[in-house]
Amino acid sequence: MDSVLLLLGFVCMIVGVFGSFMPVLPGLSSCWVGLLLLYLTKAVENNYWILGITLLITVIITVLDYVIPAKGTKKFGGSSYGVWGTNIGLIVGILSPIPFGVIIGPFVGAFIGELIYDSKNHRRALKAATGSLLGFLASSFINFLFCIIFVGIFISIVWQNRSVLF
Template identity: 70%
Template sequence: MDILLLILGLGCIFIGILGSLIPVLPGPSISWIGLLLLYLTNAVPTNYWILGISLLITIIITVLDYLIPAKGTKYFGGSSYGIWGTNIGLLIGFFSPIPFGFIIGAFVGALIGELVYDSKNHNRALKAATGSLIGFLASTFMQFLVAVLFMGLFIAIVWQYRASLF
């Protein structure tokens, strides 16, 4: 049972890292579930401090994930159309064969969203799309960093209790 929980936890860690780059999946939350599954094994004693602090970090990052792109867009004069355009463009760009398509898609999506909102003011739309892209990149970087840190923590704990696990 311990090996199954270990494999499921490792799978959650990898899905969490991938999810930090895809807006549909909550990356840090899935990575935290991977840590929780590791602590549910009989070989690793439960450390409530690590679980509690990592859960608090996960909650903070999740809240910031919604605030940062919106603040970036608003700071540069954008609207909710730009935020929606960013997310839709990101998904389209992610599945396109273009290198870095998710970044290009996010920018183009925000630009189109802002032009739908106000088709007369192209400079405002470009500025808002830039703000949306900067907010998205900052939020994605934070999520990716947390997911990778959770993976490092997972590996360190597995290494520490390797004799009991294997």
């Protein structure tokens, strides 16, 4: 059973790393499940501190995945219409079957929101939409960074327990 849990944990880690920059797949949460599966093996002693801290990081970064693009819009001069457009565009992008919908949705949403706010100022709308895109890219980078850290923790724990696991 330990081998199955180890293999499933490793698959979750791989899916998590790919999911950190492919929004269709779960990113950091998948990596956390991989750590949990590793700790469910009989070979690895439970460490609730690592699981708790990594869960807290996962929850915080998952929330930030939705907040950062909106903050990027605001930082680049967007109004509350642009922020709402970003959030609505993100939801539509997640649910739509178009490729890169999660990237395109917030950008288009912020752009449309800003045009609703001020239909004559296309430059401002484009600037706010660019802020949304940069916020999304920053969020993806943070997600990827922590996925790599979680993979490092996973590999370290497997290495420390290699004699019992293999």
